[in-house]
Amino acid sequence: MREVAIIGVSMTKFGRFPDRDFSDLAAQAGLEALKDAGAQMKDIEALFSGNLAATSGSGQRILKQMGQTGIPVVNVANACATGSTALREAFFAIASGAYDMVMAVGSEQMGKAGLLGAGRGDAATSPEGRVGSFLMPAVFGMVGMEHSRAYGTQQEHFALASVKNHYHGVNNPLAQYQKESPLDEVMNSRVIAYPNTLLMCCPTGDGAAAAVVCSMEKARQFTTKPIKIAASVLTSDPWSDRALTLPDINTLTRNAAKIAYDQAGVGPEDLSQVELHDCFATAELVHYENLGLCGDGEAGKHIASGAPWIGNKIPTKYEEDVAPLVDKTYKPKTTAVVNASGGLLSKGHPMGATGVANVAEIVWHLRGQAGARQVENAKVGLAHVIGLCSACTIHILQK
């Protein structure tokens, strides 16, 4: 397999754009990624388009805006891991030697979708709310409660993920929200599904992101600073009797992480930063352990230690709030900043776009282009996405 590089990335602002079609957002992201790469539509030999709501033909509709060059288009759907799965297809298209330069684009026009999966079918025959809940807020509430059951994690520990990611998001002009939310505000916002409050749930929205992917050899014709895709991994959930009732988001992430670290030849201690799938605040903490950023049962201590915050410490203004949650005997074994972009909690989660946007964020940091949220000395970054039920992607990028 050949070495694969990313030479151009872009994302639109995430938010609500009711007047724009998904294909407008995607074409904007695609053309800006080309500009970033110094390439043109004629250089792109295939397009991999991730989109959930547009069903079939999303990529062809994007090309009608971006340039109908007649190239092959593959449309990808893989729940919340849709965009990152499109990127992985682009990776293999290059790694295999089939093409020298391709594009992955992820897009979504969700509008105010409300509770995902809700409101289908005849109300009289719907099991939702009558024999438990099958919606994402309930699933991720219970994911958090499983961690509480095993390790005594408190609601406040989970809430810190929201405080941190909203703190980071203030410096991301492309994020849906640029507003800080101190601990008491997160704790006092209305409960959606315990232990997650409103500010611990990511918003729905619209947006797109794109990446120009090429062989390392080709990359050197366009830039002196290509970003290497050191690992591109996809897993699904292995059988377990528990997962028949509660989706297991842990095992497939652990499996993906192990393969990705082996592929890239790095470990969690080598990572400068991680963009992980914080669709709910509870998810962020369990993934610290799944990705090996801390030991099992240490996620609450890890976030309270300051390690995953930009600057690797709790901001002075929040020190007093966090103090009761700090375990002074805990020594973090990794210093990866987590969700410097603001995460899904601030940035938003237009489902098809998310997996490409996470990778774009890592690229900007590795190039030193992340502005006020720049992670210092960024060298290796990991982007993680999970979609139910269930797909997990991990990409590791290196300078």
Added chain:
Amino acid sequence: MAEKAAAAPEIRPLVPHLTLGETRDQDYLNGSRCKSCNALYVGPRSFCGKCSSQGPFEKVRLSDEGEIHVWSIIHQAPPNVPAPYIAAIVDLTGGGSVNTNILGIEPKPENLKFGMKVKMATGKVSEDRDGNSYIAYHFKPV
């Protein structure tokens, strides 16, 4: 259509893993055990995701008792679903686990404990336009 409209309203289980008896105290949860690998599924099953067999499956009666594995209190629910309510996963005595509502206690975190013993009961939860009734199960603390 006229024939269908004339049919007597039925009493139906809301979910396929609930088997209805003559009376509500005879209702029970059903499961399927893979005869190849012994994997236990809640409800009917034709294929085994664990061992890839196409059956046969042994139909089994699951316990009406168990304990709460995890719970959440749902405040934001779709229209027509009264909230807040307690959603939980209950591990049944002897195997199998189910999603369920927990009734009989106020939906507040301090009222819930991991491992809390619970027992199943059933009751009518809805009726469709043709007058058919739907029966669902729930669990209450013992």
